[in-house]
């Protein structure tokens with residue numbers, strides 16, 4: 089293994105030099121007039137795609153175009169929960185591939201992504217929840233993925249501060265737990281992939297907005313951008329909330345709606361909550377960051393939006409649910425609140441594959457839950473672009489499933505919001 | 507929070523309403539005549555515009571009636587409101 093680029097020693101050495109001589113993590117090149125592959129969108133999925141293209145395939149010259157800054161979209165706005173406890177085989181395999189890649193990612197990228205496998209609990213508040221959750225746990229285990237059912241005493245043992253009293257409005261009747269689930273540092277995932285992709289020759293171009301897609305004779309030929317025209321043999325669209333806007337540039341329609349999903353953090357407090365706790369029924373989920381802040385999310389706003397600004401009643405409902413589950417947090421102050429634009433699909437599953445335009449590929453629809461899928465999605469999408477056909481892992485997630493009817497309904501496992 | 511002018515009740519808080527998504531998606535008169543791609547387009551494909559969108563809302567916790575709203579999806583500004591069955595106002599400002 090190569091020695092870490094960032095360590096206590098490099099920190100001390102650079103502190104002595106007043107932090108003036110840190111080397112850049114990646115170059116900031118001018119875009120070239122043409123590339124073999126251009127990835128649109130410099131979030132985690134786009135950067136991971138570029139990295140695996142450069143590392144595992146003979147794909148030629150590669151660029152990532154990002155209209156803002158790296159990870160400034162949902163990658164830098166999410167609540168970083170990682171797990172692979174999905175119901176259907178197709179999803180289980182894809183999300184588990186991703187979790188496995190996450191487990192080795194700090195080493196692979198030589199960048200500490202601070203993966204913390206502290207366990208993810210999904211609570212059940214009524215008999216139906218409990219049956220559904222038990223069914224899911226069994227399906228997950230049949231796929232060789234760790235998952236257990238806890239009774240209320242088991243929940244209490246995992247999370248002593250949660251209110252398991254039977255006489256509340258939504259009593260806790262049990263939970264599922266995936267112990268390999270947890271959280272990671274979102275910025276580090278974007279930066280780690282960016283640095284590693286750049287080191288393999290990928291041009292990462294920020295402040296470069298794609299404004300048009302040139303298609304000729306049913307084939308993509310290039311992109312129009314705020315920094316000029318860029319010719320490309322292959323283009324991968326990985327633009328999350330803006331996927332419909334980009335697809336429309338190539339004359340395509342997607343089964344996607346863009347909605348605001350909000351999250352917030354509290355003031356930092358001493359370590360009090362170890363695992364991640366999610367509740368589908370009362371609509372809140374929470375974990376405690378290493379800085380001590382509670383990171384809290386809820387459901388998404390009910391109408392289409394590209395504003396990155398959410399509605400107040402969602403915040404109110406989310407706080408009510410938090411205090412219902414954890415009365416101890418009732419006097420905690422909230423520090424920051426923000427929103428991202430999530431791309432939701434009718435079956436709560438992503439679209440990763442080819443499009444009717446030759447050379448144009450799309451990776452979107454991860455909606456409220458794609459952070460956990462970042463490495464696996466990039467890995468499978470890189471294969472799809474390089475080989476011009478999907479990998480077995482992402483073949484079921486083709487755009488054609490909406491015409492064939494082979495939907496992958498994951499509304500249950502997608503949980504509150506991811 | 508949006509203030510939504512219900513055509514029957516006047517301006518009320520967004521929390522009284524439910525959004526029913528893109529408006530004016532007409533059910534094909536002869537579904538049997540459609541191929542799978544056309545049926546998928548009707549069922550699942552959405553315009554999802556960045557900017558002005560016409561959508562359906564229901565005043566669920568009020569009069570319970572459906573109506574149409576034209577709203578900007580970036581600024582959330584409501585550009586016009588009109589009843590079910592009425593044609594959309596000519597491109598509002």
Ligand SMILES: Cc1cc2nc3c(=O)[nH]c(=O)nc-3n(C[C@H](O)[C@H](O)[C@H](O)COP(=O)(O)OP(=O)(O)OC[C@H]3O[C@@H](n4cnc5c(N)ncnc54)[C@H](O)[C@@H]3O)c2cc1C
Pocket residue numbers: 128129130131132133134153154155156157158159160161162163164165166167168169170296297298299326327328329330334349350351385426427428429430454455456457458459460461506
């Ligand atoms: C509040 C919130 C909480 C979430 N919580 C979780 C969670 O706990 N666990 C989980 O697994 N997932 C979660 N998610 C979902 C997760 O964040 C996303 O699914 C995932 O990060 C998507 O990554 P991405 O790289 O596809 O998209 P993004 O990071 O959004 O990247 C897309 C990029 O494309 C760029 N772009 C758009 N248009 C153009 C253009 N025309 N030209 C050039 N670039 C363009 C954007 O600027 C953006 O940087 C959450 C999301 C939100 C908003």
Ligand SMILES: [Zn+2]
Pocket residue numbers: 512513514515516565568569570571
């Ligand atoms: Zn009304």
